[in-house]
Amino acid sequence: MRLAATLGDLGEQKIIELILRPRYTTAEFRFGDDCASVRVPNGAAWLVTTTDPCPEPVAALIGYLDPYFRGWLLATINLSDLAAAGAEPLGLLTSLVLPADTAVDSFSRLLDGIDDCCATAGTRVIGGNIKEGQKWELTATAIGTCDTSPLSRSGAEPGDAVLVIGDMGSFWAGYFAKTRGLVLPSEHDDFVMANVLRPQPKVAVGLAMRRANLVSACIDNSDGLYTSLSSLARANGMGVRVDLSSISVPPPVAAVAELLDVSPERFALGWGDWQLICTTRSSNVEAVRATCNEIGVPVTTIGEMVSGDSVQVTHLGRAGQLITLDSQRFTPDSWFTTGLDAYADRLLTGTIVNSPKTPKE
Ligand SMILES: Nc1ncnc2c1ncn2[C@@H]1O[C@H](COP(=O)(O)OP(=O)(O)OP(=O)(O)O)[C@@H](O)[C@H]1O
Ligand SMILES: Cc1ncc(C[n+]2csc(CCOP(=O)(O)O)c2C)c(N)n1
Ligand SMILES: [Mg+2]
Structure with a gap:
């Protein structure tokens, strides 16, 4: 029986998992x-x-x-x-x-x-x-x-800490500052526009992490926190538990959030900042932190790997699943289809935590 008639019926994730992975996985090749x-x-x-x-x-x-x-x-x-x-x-x-x-x-x-x-x-x-x-x-x-095994999306164990390497929230702070006509001091403006205009690939810190043998799994945050964390969870056959109150944003990002009267961790949920998301044994967290400090890249512990298969969050005392801010190709509800404005609106005002008891924030 055919699963679906078109790529659009499947969506990017199923195209990869159901068609490409079985076709290209071999004993020698890690797909x-x-x-x-x-x-x-x-x-x-x-x-x-x-x-x-x-x-x-x-x-x-x-x-x-x-x-x-x-x-x-x-x-x-x-x-x-x-x-x-x-x-x-x-x-x-x-x-x-x-x-x-x-x-x-x-x-x-x-x-x-x-x-x-x-x-x-x-x-x-x-x-x-x-x-x-x-x-x-x-x-x-x-x-x-x-010259040693490349870092992989898989390799994490339950109890591993989940860390974001790179600053959080700058991209969307810059986007909202420009599109909502905010006037910022010039050093704040430069800071929040850096990731909009010239986002840095975290090559040096990725290399240092592999060389120091500190991380158990790694993915780049190209598609936004929810999508990246659920890819990480899937690759490891585990779940991820995240505490959004652990997200700390740089002062210029906090200033934009204050002007817009929203909680700043909202800006950190979207794509655009091109961080690495790593897992590491809890005994290695301090060493990861020290390596990032040496290179001059901020690092935030946002949660841990757990048994299960979902991305669980707590935010402002509420526990539930992180909302799907979808960034898949070939799906009708992805931002690629619904457009940037819809994605931005959901980031700014949408529900963050889908909790069974309190469906609306
Ligand atoms: N046409 C293809 N043929 C073989 N493998 C593919 C093909 N397209 C994607 N893949 C593989 O599928 C996996 C998942 O791809 P995915 O697009 O999620 O990774 P990515 O390039 O890091 O993401 P992004 O596009 O967000 O940067 C990768 O390992 C990739 O090599
Ligand atoms: C300045 C700037 N920063 C970030 C983005 C968003 N973006 C670019 S590549 C990518 C990953 C998947 O894309 P693809 O499926 O095309 O590989 C995303 C979400 C943008 N449009 N402009
Ligand atoms: Mg990638």
């Missing part, structure tokens, strides 16, 4: 991590690879039309997967489809954004392809190596 890693024949090292297209940057949607930011995002999306594997980047391949009437200056700005982001991650463009097309379609492939 399903942020990167695909293969052993170099006759060598000890792992070749770590990933490929992703660049969607319309939110930066462009809110008026930052400089192609520099599009190029930067293209590099971040791909290098962030290398970061989640703890890989050392070898280089980036870009496949650029552009209309013939694209100004050479725009093209140069695009390349500047890609190159500057690569440079912050200690790597560079090593090749790619350029083709004429009706509209901008940008894809990249990042390649890296690991």
Whole structure:
């Protein structure tokens, strides 16, 4: 019996789990991590690879039309997967489809954004392809190596702490500051716009985590906290318990939340900040914290791995399941389908915790 007629009937997660995973899993190949890693024949090292297209940057949607930011995002999306594997980047391949009437200056700005982001991650463009097309379609492939096993989405045990590496909430604070016309002191403005315009792939800290052998599982937070935590839970056959009151946001993010009269952890639920989410034995939490401090990246313990299969949260004294802020492709209720405004509205005012007793917040 056929499961479904179209990809849209399945949604991204089922396409991956029911079609791609059984087809591509082998005894030697671990399917399903942020990167695909293969052993170099006759060598000890792992070749770590990933490929992703660049969607319309939110930066462009809110008026930052400089192609520099599009190029930067293209590099971040791909290098962030290398970061989640703890890989050392070898280089980036870009496949650029552009209309013939694209100004050479725009093209140069695009390349500047890609190159500057690569440079912050200690790597560079090593090749790619350029083709004429009706509209901008940008894809990249990042390649890296690991001299020990790459970090994986699986490997966690019940009781492991769940940590977010990277600042939380900046992206949405920046988005709401711009779209709701807030006037911020310039240093706050710069801070909250950094992740909207130039989000950093956490390559150095991912590499340090693998080398120090500190984390049991790792995923990049490309799709938002709920989606990333449920992927982490699924990959480990476990649940995740999160206390949202443990989320602390930087002062400029807190200031935006105050101006909008919402609790700041709302901003941390969405995608955009490109953190790593790691699990670690509780005895290693301090060592992870020390390594992050050395590199200068903030880290927050948000919860722990538990038996079960769901993402349980407590927020303002209420316990339940974290709401699904869906970020899947091929589904009607995903933000890709319903649009950015609907996603932003749900972040700002929607129910956060689905509790059986109190369905409305
Ligand atoms: N066309 C495909 N063929 C083989 N494997 C695939 C294909 N598409 C996705 N996968 C694999 O499915 C797994 C899950 O992919 P997923 O898109 O969730 O990862 P990701 O690239 O880290 O996410 P994102 O797109 O949010 O950055 C990955 O291991 C990926 O290699
Ligand atoms: C500035 C900026 N930051 C973040 C985003 C959002 N975003 C970009 S890639 C991605 C993961 C999955 O996408 P895909 O399924 O295309 O791989 C998401 C959620 C954006 N549009 N603009
Ligand atoms: Mg990823």
